[in-house]
Amino acid sequence: MPFRAPDHTPAADHSATLLTLLLAGGPALPLRGLLDRFEHPEAAVAAGIDAWRAAGCTAEQCGALAHPDPAALEGAQGWLAAPDHHLLGWGAPDYPPLLRDSPNPPLALFIAGNPTQLWTPAIAIVGSRAPSSGGRDNARDFATELAQNGLTIASGLAAGIDAAAHRAALGCGGATYAVIGTGPDVTYPRHHRELQALVAAQGAVISEYLPGTPPRSGHFPARNRLLAALALGTVVIEAAERSGALITARLAAEAGREVFAVPGSIHNPMARGCHRLIREGATLVGRPADIVEGVANLAGELASALQSRLQAPISCAPVGSRLAPALPDPDYQRLWNALGFDPTGMDSLIERTGLTAASLSSMLLVMELEGRVSSVHGRYTRN
Structure with missing residues (x-):
């Protein structure tokens, strides 16, 4: 069906x-x-x-x-x-599977924006609130390339590295969501009001706190555990030896997620936290491709969970096979036949298949998570 x-x-x-x-x-x-x-x-x-x-x-x-x-x-x-405001409870079938299996998951989530973002493969990018120019550039470049490769950029909407990562994803048309430590209707820091609205409009803003909850110091480490658990991996770009970014990295490791650290100059105090993480076993990364390779296994688990939730089984030929996959759902088969090895935009896929953009987007996400389809700049190809 x-x-x-x-x-x-x-x-x-x-x-x-x-x-x-x-x-x-x-x-x-x-x-x-x-x-x-x-x-x-x-x-x-x-x-x-x-x-x-x-x-x-x-x-x-x-x-x-x-x-x-x-x-x-x-x-x-x-x-x-209000429109696009949601409450997702522990017993709901759409409660994110990675979060469900993490230590101390929340009872419910308030979501402003699109709740399906929480099921997409995400990379958390975190770091200093006062980064160097090079650190800000790294956050922008990593977020842009990861988003262009179909990964959602997750962060905490804080100043510095967080904001640079969100803006880079939005700027290239990629997906992003923010996990915040206040109520979903409260902006912190206040000057990020416009950014928070953009993230909610094009992705999602997520909070476990009731509307109206103001910023409190204890909420931000708690927020970090959600960010770490929802993402396939966490990338730390510039962090002091005692920082919230290192807390997020530790929580990511405790949740069984990958931790990546971008090295910096030995003279940069904002690089010391990254160097410490590398000494403690985090993966040193110098390019976004290292991150994509590092989260492949967990991405496959997320794909299986999504496939089960959507009840849309796909039986595909092994990667590298030139045979078309056997797709029991005729709409999936129609989509596969419409795809080629040259990048194809959504408008062309709609025209070739006769399916709606919403249906195609969901089907492409499943196929992309399985490694059968690649997405670059919103255009899709067979792998």
């Missing part, structure tokens, strides 16, 4: 009860346990205090579940009512 993209918008009747669970605060593990035990958030909230206690909820959480803050609930629902 033709591929249809999954619906990433939570049902309206789920959002209020999921927000009630979020407003309970405290440790996330017992709240995730409630969602694992009960089919829907409504059932988890309706289960009552004995079930909440059995799941390990604290007395404060039980009180908040019984009597949620009406003003906070109304404020969060108001944010969700």
